Amino acid sequence: MPRERYRDRDENLYATVDAYHLVENLEQCLQCGKCAGICPVANLSPSYNPRQIISDVLSGSTSRWLKSEEIWRCFWCAGCYTLCPVDIHFPLLMMQLRYLAVASLHGLKYIAPFKRFALRAREDGLTFAPGSAKGRERIMGIRGGIGLTPWPEVSEKAREEYRALFDMTGSTEYLDRIREEEDQPLELTYLEGRITGA
Amino acid sequence: MPRQRVVNPEEKFPTVPGTVFLFRSCTGSLEYPGTENAVKETLASLGIHALMDPDQTCCSGYLLTCSAHKPEVSLAITARNLSLVEKKDLDTYTFCNGCYGYLSELSHIMMHNPAYLQMANDLIARWGYRYEGKTRIYHVQEMWYRLRETIGQKVVRPLAGLKVGVHYGCHYLAKQYGILDDGGYPTFHEEIVEILGGTPVFYKERQLCCGYSVGRGFTHREETVQPHLFKKLTSARDAGVELITTVCPGCNVALDREQPNLGKRFGTVFKIPVIDLSQLIALAMGMPLQKLGFEANTIPLTGVLKKLGL
Amino acid sequence: MPENTKTALVIGGGPAGMEAALRIAQAGFHAVLVEKEPELGGTLRDLHSSFPRWENPRELIDHRIGLLTKSRRVTIRTQTAVMSSVRQAKGFRVSLKSLGNGGREGYEDELDVDAVVLATGFELMDASVYGEYGHGIYPGVMTSLEFEGQLKTWAQRAGDIAVDAPHGVALIKCVGSRDRSKGYPYCSKICCMYTAKQAGLVKDLFPDTRVYVFYMDYRASGKEYEEFVRQVIEEKHVRYIRGRPAKVLPEDGRLLVRAEDTLMGIPVEVAVDMVVLASAIVPRPGTLLLAEMFGARTDEYGFIENEPFEPARSSERVFYAGGCGFAIETAGALNQGAAAAAGVTALFNEER
Numbered sequence: 001m002p003r004e005r006y007r008d009r010d011e012n013l014y015a016t017v018d019a020y021h022l023v024e025n026l027e028q029c030l031q032c033g034k035c036a037g038i039c040p041v042a043n044l045s046p047s048y049n050p051r052q053i054i055s056d057v058l059s060g061s062t063s064r065w066l067k068s069e070e071i072w073r074c075f076w077c078a079g080c081y082t083l084c085p086v087d088i089h090f091p092l093l094m095m096q097l098r099y100l101a102v103a104s105l106h107g108l109k110y111i112a113p114f115k116r117f118a119l120r121a122r123e124d125g126l127t128f129a130p131g132s133a134k135g136r137e138r139i140m141g142i143r144g145g146i147g148l149t150p151w152p153e154v155s156e157k158a159r160e161e162y163r164a165l166f167d168m169t170g171s172t173e174y175l176d177r178i179r180e181e182e183d184q185p186l187e188l189t190y191l192e193g194r195i196t197g198a
Numbered sequence: 199m200p201r202q203r204v205v206n207p208e209e210k211f212p213t214v215p216g217t218v219f220l221f222r223s224c225t226g227s228l229e230y231p232g233t234e235n236a237v238k239e240t241l242a243s244l245g246i247h248a249l250m251d252p253d254q255t256c257c258s259g260y261l262l263t264c265s266a267h268k269p270e271v272s273l274a275i276t277a278r279n280l281s282l283v284e285k286k287d288l289d290t291y292t293f294c295n296g297c298y299g300y301l302s303e304l305s306h307i308m309m310h311n312p313a314y315l316q317m318a319n320d321l322i323a324r325w326g327y328r329y330e331g332k333t334r335i336y337h338v339q340e341m342w343y344r345l346r347e348t349i350g351q352k353v354v355r356p357l358a359g360l361k362v363g364v365h366y367g368c369h370y371l372a373k374q375y376g377i378l379d380d381g382g383y384p385t386f387h388e389e390i391v392e393i394l395g396g397t398p399v400f401y402k403e404r405q406l407c408c409g410y411s412v413g414r415g416f417t418h419r420e421e422t423v424q425p426h427l428f429k430k431l432t433s434a435r436d437a438g439v440e441l442i443t444t445v446c447p448g449c450n451v452a453l454d455r456e457q458p459n460l461g462k463r464f465g466t467v468f469k470i471p472v473i474d475l476s477q478l479i480a481l482a483m484g485m486p487l488q489k490l491g492f493e494a495n496t497i498p499l500t501g502v503l504k505k506l507g508l
Numbered sequence: 509m510p511e512n513t514k515t516a517l518v519i520g521g522g523p524a525g526m527e528a529a530l531r532i533a534q535a536g537f538h539a540v541l542v543e544k545e546p547e548l549g550g551t552l553r554d555l556h557s558s559f560p561r562w563e564n565p566r567e568l569i570d571h572r573i574g575l576l577t578k579s580r581r582v583t584i585r586t587q588t589a590v591m592s593s594v595r596q597a598k599g600f601r602v603s604l605k606s607l608g609n610g611g612r613e614g615y616e617d618e619l620d621v622d623a624v625v626l627a628t629g630f631e632l633m634d635a636s637v638y639g640e641y642g643h644g645i646y647p648g649v650m651t652s653l654e655f656e657g658q659l660k661t662w663a664q665r666a667g668d669i670a671v672d673a674p675h676g677v678a679l680i681k682c683v684g685s686r687d688r689s690k691g692y693p694y695c696s697k698i699c700c701m702y703t704a705k706q707a708g709l710v711k712d713l714f715p716d717t718r719v720y721v722f723y724m725d726y727r728a729s730g731k732e733y734e735e736f737v738r739q740v741i742e743e744k745h746v747r748y749i750r751g752r753p754a755k756v757l758p759e760d761g762r763l764l765v766r767a768e769d770t771l772m773g774i775p776v777e778v779a780v781d782m783v784v785l786a787s788a789i790v791p792r793p794g795t796l797l798l799a800e801m802f803g804a805r806t807d808e809y810g811f812i813e814n815e816p817f818e819p820a821r822s823s824e825r826v827f828y829a830g831g832c833g834f835a836i837e838t839a840g841a842l843n844q845g846a847a848a849a850a851g852v853t854a855l856f857n858e859e860r
Contacts, residue, residue: 169274383639
């Protein structure tokens with residue numbers, strides 16, 4: 001591996017990476033490896049290692065991670081946080097790195113699939129409502145059959161306010177931007193699990 | 199001195215509430231409405247009225263995980279939803295680990311960062327809402343454990359030694375402090391299973407995450423999430439698990455809906471049904487089958503129901 | 509006891525207490541050595557060997573007991589506890605109770621003393637708090653002190669070919685130490701050394717057994733300490749893996765240790781039969797009560813603390829030594845016992 005020049009690394013970690021002040025105890029990291037030991041992703045992907053990411057970010061090398069695929073792999077299971085002897089909330093670090101990555105136009109392809117979920121959620125006040133009429137009918141059938149209202153009751157007021165919060169915070173614009181920049185259509189090869197009739 | 203982590207259920211709930219605010223879970227109400235029913239019924243039979251509010255929106259946690267909107271939105275949405283509960287002077291009960299995790303984490307952030315609380319309250323003030331951090335956030339699994347003896351007394355369909363592999367999920371145990379068990383080796387769900395007459399199975403990958411947060415769309419799904427779920431379900435199957443329970447509709451989706459895909463990819467058929475712990479409790483307590491909504495499940499419950507004589 | 513000879517009460521009969529009592533007596537004063545167990549020796553009695561010279565702790569105990577019993581100025585009170593104390597003008601009136609001494613159980617008596625030395629030692633933290641390691645759940649998981657007992661048992665049966673040698677043993681350091689979340693933030697100082705000792709002893713007993721030590725660091729700062737650890741790694745062939753394990757899981761009758769090999773950046777799973785946890789060192793629970801009784805100062809963890817500029821003294825007429833002040837090795841406990849005795853004798857000489 002080529003030698004890296006440390007003098008070109010970012011300074012002031014807390015102003016750049018931890019802008020939301022959610023992982024202010026990163027320097028307490030003992031590099032013990034409990035996080036990597038339990039991490040389900042680290043146990044599957046050779047290049048993903050939460051402990052190494054913390055160490056690298058502390059030394060100021062964030063650009064490597066902003067451009068990476070790795071930061072998009074965290075499950076947010078918080079197994080790391082549960083075991084960490086100094087309670088570093090690693091998923092919140094990943095979250096912030098992801099926002100930084102998107103701001104520098106990396107990783108847009110990873111959130112592109114969620115654009116439609118997010119825009120639909122913005123309309124519904126609910127997440128994961130199926131887009132197809134068939135999907136919606138199926139749910140209404142099951143709910144009606146077990147004695148619930150065919151569709152979960154979310155008031156018009158709730159939906160308006162939810163939408164307004166998206167708009168006011170600039171999230172709608174953020175989502176639209178995803179549409180305009182590197183939008184790479186993805187082949188999602190999985191199939192929706194079938195809901196059986198029995 | 200080490201901070202207190204695990205609390206006694208009687209300490210955490212010195213009295214049993216008469217009414218609670220039941221926080222709607224999007225995934226729960228859409229994918230597994232039977233869980234919503236089971237939760238309401240079980241609470242009712244324990245003398246607790248569950249109030250739901252149409253003005254409540256999604257907790258927005260899933261979108262936060264995917265970075266599909268800005269954190270400010272989630273903070274404001276959390277403040278808005280919780281202020282609804284505070285207006286009714288109730289405590290917040292969720293039936294989804296996801297909702298629990300996000301509501302707890304985001305409210306914690308607001309309570310410890312006055313600037314964020316101010317920002318959230320400024321955004322929601324225009325509709326007359328104000329979040330003060332008074333409502334406490336719980337998950338119904340805590341109430342099931344608190345009232346496990348009462349539940350035991352009301353069991354009319356004991357589970358006939360059914361081999362149940364419990365899945366705790368991640369976000370409740372990740373809270374670490376002030377919860378009913380320790381994430382290192384939790385056992386409180388197994389205790390409930392025993393009370394219901396089932397046989398808990400401590401399968402090797404019992405504590406593995408379900409991978410739901412990315413299970414539905416990240417590009418590395420095939421590389422990471424499917425092999426991961428394969429590991430978990432193989433471990434359950436090898437230990438002879440007949441039924442898996444969850445306390446999160448998200449986990450339920452991951453473990454239930456992926457099984458046919460795993461079958462196609464890895465050539466192994468699992469066929470282990472996955473239901474919410476609340477549904478198992480309600481089933482044991484005699485809730486009519488048609489209200490439990492098992493038709494929403496991808497892996498059918500027929501085998502299990504047959505074993506229980508239903 | 510002659511009326512005008514000053515007397516010190518030494519509470520705790522481990523190496524620190526024995527040393528303090530001995531030195532006080534050698535200086536011409538009286539010492540009453542109180543120990544709640546039937547025998548003197550403290551934690552040393554539980555140990556199979558010692559670092560850095562692989563010596564038998566029993567020899568040290570026997571040597572010290574010999575000197576103490578010979579001394580006419582030491583009164584040894586085993587199976588005795590200190591129940592209460594009333595501070596007087598220049599000393600304390602203490603009430604002692606027999607805990608079972610062939611008919612004298614429950615017998616209480618009072619004693620006037622002119623100074624106190626607290627030497628109550630340490631114990632290991634309850635490792636069952638670490639559910640992920642399975643102490644109290646899986647039979648093969650034990651603390652280092654429990655494992656020391658196992659080593660003694662194995663050594664006694666060394667000639668017996670029926671001994672079931674484990675195929676693999678994993679020793680995990682920093683269980684509860686250097687842990688702000690579930691344990692204590694401090695380093696328990698001696699575990700790196702005693703873990704190396706234990707690992708080496710397993711290899712001596714069973715050369716074919718695989719022995720792993722899971723570590724974050726190894727701290728060997730003392731005379732001959734570094735050489736000791738290197739000997740264990742290089743000559744006794746113990747494998748050191750850098751990484752605090754995340755979990756211990758049972759599988760097919762064995763125990764799997766899941767960790768990350770941080771030097772390679774690879775998650776690993778190691779199958780062993782026994783897991784030894786170097787649990788954090790904490791003061792014994794009685795220490796806090798005694799500190800309150802005698803007005804000694806303690807820190808937030810219950811360890812005895814010294815007065816500013818007075819390394820062996822905690823408060824007026826109250827001295828301390830050994831594990832009750834913090835984690836310490838035998839040599840350190842002996843030195844501190846001597847220092848506490850020096851404090852006592854200086855006080856007694858001043859008041860002569």
